[in-house]
Amino acid sequence: MxxxxxxxxxxxxxxxxxxxxxxxxxxxxxxxxQPNRLRNNGTLVQPPQDISTDTPRAAVDAAFGWKDTQYRWTLVLLAGPGCAAACQRRLADAEKIWSLMTQKATRLRLAVVGVEATPELRQKFPRLEFVQSSAAPLLALTPAGADTVAAVVIDPAGLLMLRYEPGYDPAGVRQDLSRLIR
Incomplete structure (x- = not known):
């Protein structure tokens, strides 16, 4: 050669x-x-739905709104009828997600739609806001099965961004939230 x-x-x-x-x-x-690291665990809502005009009624905080002036994301748990043991485990999981967010936890708030705010539940889950909402997108995603919970993520502008079906993995929700909240 x-x-x-x-x-x-x-x-x-x-x-x-x-x-x-x-x-x-x-x-x-x-x-x-796509690599798994870049995928959402929840389902992206396309197009994002604006629920900022809805005025939810919170059990404790009278100024609660989907659009947050303090630029906090909202994890909303949508409970089906009859919140029993499985539902309460999901409420506890949400508080665990909040505590695992460490420094970012102040940029996340937790809300529950469809559960009556009894004094026992408010004492058991102090970080949760028990809210009543008539927003059509939230009502459409509320599970029909008893003792089931779905979840959604709402951005600080009041846009419904991600949804999680009943039986979702709380670790996946935490992973998505840690990517969203910087």
Missing amino acids: DAQRRKRLQLIAIMLVFLAPMVVAFGLRLSGW
């Missing part, structure tokens, strides 16, 4: 080293693959 041919092969090999990752990335992009 002469020197000129060897140099051409080296040049082609160098080009392949740099072009191969781009070709692979382009092929993965065309196939629709």
Whole structure:
């Protein structure tokens, strides 16, 4: 093999080293693959629905609104009829999510729709706001099954962004919230 041919092969090999990752990335992009780290655990609401005009009635905080002036995200638990043991576990999971957010916890508030604010529940779950809301998007996502809970994430502007079906994974909700709240 002469020197000129060897140099051409080296040049082609160098080009392949740099072009191969781009070709692979382009092929993965065309196939629709995304790394798990970039996927939401919840379902993105398309288009985001504005519920800021709804005036929810909170059991304790009279100034509660979906649009938050302190720029806090809201995790809303939508309870089906009859909040029993499974429902209360989800309420406890929400408080655990809040505590696991550490420094970001001040930028997250928790609300529950569809559960009566009894003194026992308010004492048991002090971080939860028990709210009554007539917002159509929230009512549409409320589960029909007894003792079930769905969840939604509302941004500080009052837009419904993510939804989680009953039986969602609380760790996935925490992961999504930690990506959203910076």
